[in-house]
Amino acid sequence: MDERTRLRLDVSYDGTDFSGWAAQPTRRTVAGVLTDTLDLVLGAGTATGLTVAGRTDAGVHATGQVCHLDLPTDVWREHDGRLLRRLARLLPTDVRVRAMTEVPADFDARFSATFRRYEYRVTDAVYGVQPLRRHEILAWPKPLDPDLLNAAAAGLVGEHDFAAYCRRKENATTLREVSRLDWRRDPDGILVATVQADAFCQAMVRSLVGAMLVAGDGRRPVDWPGTLLTRRERASEVTVAPAHGLTLVAVGYPDDPAEYARRADLTRRLRVPTA
Structure with a gap:
C-alpha cells in the first residue's frame, strides 16, 4: 500500500x-x-x-x-x-x-477536538444592519440588555442534556458540556455571543441564541432558557435564530500531538447522563 x-x-x-x-x-x-x-x-x-x-x-x-x-x-x-x-x-x-x-496519522479533525467555539452577532440598532455586514449580523427589532442576556446565559453553562435545544437524531445523545457562554457589546454597538462546548448537536447554538434573545429583550424571564433543560424533547416555543449571524471561530486540540489518539477515543465513547 x-x-x-x-x-x-x-x-x-x-x-x-x-x-x-x-x-x-x-x-x-x-x-x-x-x-x-x-x-x-x-x-x-x-x-x-x-x-x-x-x-x-x-x-x-x-x-x-x-x-x-x-x-x-x-x-x-x-x-x-x-x-x-x-x-x-x-x-x-x-x-x-x-x-x-x-x-500525525492519528490526528482526527472531528474526534481529536477538545472544543468548538462559535460567535453569534446581533444588532439592536433602530436602523438595522450596516449593508456591508448584512450577511454576518442579525437585526433584532427590540432593544437588548447585555445584563439580561448574560443572566440568561449563566443558566445554560455546564454539562446538561440539551434535548430542548437540539434536533434529535436516532441513537445520538444530546448531552453536552458548555464551557463558555457569554455576551458582550462591541464598541460599534454589535452584540456578540460567544458559545464554546466540547461539541454541539444540530441547531443547538442557534436555538440557545434564540432563547436568550427573548430574555434579553424582556419578553421572557432570564431563567426561562435554563428551565428548558428539564425537557427531554425539543422545546417548540424556542425559535431557532437565523443561520447568517453564526460563525465558527475556533476549534481546539490537545497541545501534545501524542494526545490526539487518546482524545479521539474518549470522544467516540457514548455520552450518558450522570445519575
Missing part, C-alpha cells in the same frame, strides 16, 4: 451561498467545492478521507474551521509549498484554505 500523509487544513468561508459543509449531489457545499478543487489540482480521488471538525449548516460562516485529509506521500512531497497557492487561485472567493499542515 502506498504511504500516505495526513494533512490538517485550516479553512474559512462565507456560508451565504453554501448549503452547509457536507457534500450533497445537487447542492453547492463547502466540502463539495473543496473536493472538486483538490481533484482538479491533484487528480480525481487523490485526496481521500476529508473529515471536518464541525459540519456547519446552510448559511453558517467559519473563520476557524478545521478538516483533515490524506494524500499519497509522494504527491504531498511533489506539491508541498505550491499546493496552498494553487488552491488560492482556483477556489471561489467565498472559501479559503489558510494553512495546510502535516500532522
